Amino acid sequence: MPQKTFHVLRWNTDQKIGAGLLGLCVLLYFLIIPREIDSSGSGLVGLNPAFMPQLLTILLAGFSALLIIFGRPAEKNPEGIRPFPKPVWLTLAFLVFYAYALEPLGYLPTTTLTLAGFLYFFGTRKITVIAAMSISIPLILYWFFGKVMLVMLPVGTLFS
């Protein structure tokens, strides 16, 4: 029998996730799709660019509703919804820094710095190993991608 409850705080994980997805679908269908997709002037349904996104949003809403109705009871999913731990956020922050620093600083300095940071973060403590790897690995990758595969790597807008 599906577990029926109207107290949101007592909902199990599946129901909470289903509710979140359903909210996303409502936002998508009524706000984002009309704003982001220009479907004016489309006669035939096959020509309407919003047709597929709308159909898929309805499909996702249907699955979300089923998750709410038939969600697994808490005893089968004891973990629940917990916040992400700090080291994960730190790793993500490091990665975001890497992605955004590539353009102003260039490939070699950014990768050297980030590699050194990650090596320390993941537990390497010998300075010689950190220095050797954070200098040699970017150079090897630069040679292979830049010179062999002819990929134009960022040189850094601050230095060019």
Added chain:
Amino acid sequence: MLDQLMAGFGLMFTFQNVFFSLIGVIVGIIVGAIPGMTATMAIALLVPLTFKMAPIPAIAMLIGVYKGGMFGGSIPAILINTPGTPAASATCLDGYPMAKNGQALKAMKMALYASVSGNFVTDTILILVAPPLAHAALKLGPPEIFSLILFSLTIIAAVSGKSLLRGLAAGALGLLFATVGIDPIAGSARFSFGNMDMLKGVGLLPMLIGLFAISEILVQVERKRKGGGNYSVVQYSNAPEDNNITPTEMKANLGTILRGSALGGFIGAIPGLGSTITAFLNYGMTQRASKDPEAFGKGALAGVAAAESGNSAVCGAALIPLLALGIPGDIVTAVLLGAFLIQGVTPGPMVFQESGPIVYALFAGLFITSFLNLAAGRFIIKGAKYILRIPANLLFPVIIALCVIGTYAVDNSLFDVKVMLFFGFLGYALRRFGFPLASMLVAFVLGPMLENGLRQSLIMSRGDISVFFTRPISMAFLVLTAVTIAFITLRTKRTGNPLGKTA
């Protein structure tokens, strides 16, 4: 035809031709093994080198790159959960768990044997039935393609694990992500949010690398924080049963490999579908047919065999429409078409009359490159075991650097790197809440073809949906889809698990 084939072997079997084929295979394996690099890039880079070469060694080298690239993509898929090529993404599902269980070498050997076997079967199909198969493939129009893709989406049930609903929701999300960019039929922007970079849509490789590699790193970071100890990646085991494939295991997976080869032979002959679909389709079918479907996703050897035989079998089959009709089956064969023309070989219905000896030498080259792929692959696998011994705290930062530069190299775009990070975070969140990544990936890959098939059909029929039911091949696929859905629904209701075992 046999005489011509023997003459082709005679032409192909010279030191120069075999040497260049070997170069091609080795380049293909290495390039395929680097996330972000594809066989297409390697072929495109090598084409200028072939200008001064004779046709046979030139084309044999490029075919070697194609085949080597297919196997090469499975190496990082198994070792670091990052498919080197999109076609190897199904290999991650069981290859990486096998590696974590200390069976990395076994997984790579099965990937190699399945890949080479798939190549052999479709090379044979190509030689025997290329022209009629190519003409039959062209009978598939948009309604048939839509129905075939819809049937392929039922794989989602197989890769959903314990929660079918979460798998379906992840699949719907994947289909939605596939709509970002420029609408392929009307040409208008969708979900661009005023950003020019968003107009090109979500790239498959950045998404793959983010969903699998970056999310895995984040999961490892969380696991270490919870449990302490060291980061764990793949283990190395000295036990022979963890490093070798026994004849019994090979025999047990022969049916899977043959099925993947047949699927690859059929789907590869249809222009535009590609090897990723075949890999997942064979994976799903193998899981459903298995006596122990719950083992899939946790390190099942049959899972690796299914994925690799499926994706590699497309290599020979994709040449069928290229040679017989002059229509490239995928991006790689599109680049190969250019190489053929440069060498004075014009693919199409007249190719056997105009360039018969070269075509039959190419057929011989297909078999020879498969042998070379096997030999080179065995050699490279021996070297790969040294990667297994690198501590995770040293390996992870290198994987991150490789993922970032590999993603950037796809399109020289920093935006792709940001997309990769987004999907890395999303993949981590999805894994946290029990959503299967494979479902989202399968749906994302199939989404554009599904949409094109559906909308082109509706335009053809002016909105009349009976077009899907009045064409026999389309109807057959729809019936198959309905039967599969009914079967899965009944089994889920009865056992609480889409795979049949009690949850």
